[in-house]
Amino acid sequence: MAPLALNPSQERIAALLRVRLKEKRLAHALSVTEHLADFGPELGLERDRLITAALLHDLCRNFEDDIMLARAAEYGLPIEPIHEARPIxxxxxxxxxxxxxxxxxxxxxxxxxxxxxxxxxxGLGLLGRALMVADFSEPLRKYPEAAETRAVLAREGFGAALRYMAQAKQGFAEKKTQFHPETRAFCDWVMRGCPPVPETD
Ligand SMILES: [Fe+2]
Ligand SMILES: [Fe+2]
Structure with missing residues (x-):
């Protein structure tokens, strides 16, 4: 895996992560970044944008529920009943x-x-889909589907890994009482073939 070289704005994000995130969450954020920087360029995505997206993705992950809801309201984001139940x-x-x-x-x-x-x-763009796969399958994830997603990625390419992740999320959903309808719609869209992506060898 190539070492991470951060530009000044990415260094600023990383410094913020070190202040905001608990130790395990910080390790996860950096692991997602390394993983995405590793396979993302093969999809034609720019390394700088991959690194920035991955560093940012869990920037607010350790906010308390009341802070999360307050910030979402302040920023004018849509807050649905499922968000009030699970502000995370x-x-x-x-x-x-x-x-x-x-x-x-x-x-x-x-x-x-x-x-x-x-x-x-x-309809999520390729960068977003790649970030989801990296988030789901970075090497510090403990569930077996993470390692299997990485194996599928290495063996069959990104499209197959994305479909494997969608299937796994659908499987997780059967065990949950609240599965976000957007996740269900996303997984259905992926399984219907979403836009094809360049396959890695
Ligand atoms: Fe997250
Ligand atoms: Fe994450």
């Missing part, structure tokens, strides 16, 4: 807004990827 679902949208408002983020694809990384959404 807002950590992607809140992070995307913070990055745009306070960290100089102007790249709409990075904004979209960070915004939707938790649930996905039908």
């Amino acid at each position: 679902l807002l950590h992607g949208p809140v992070a995307a807004e913070e990055a745009r408002r306070y960290l100089g983020l102007t790249d709409e694809d990075v904004y979209e990827a960070v915004y939707w990384h938790t649930t996905g959404t039908p």
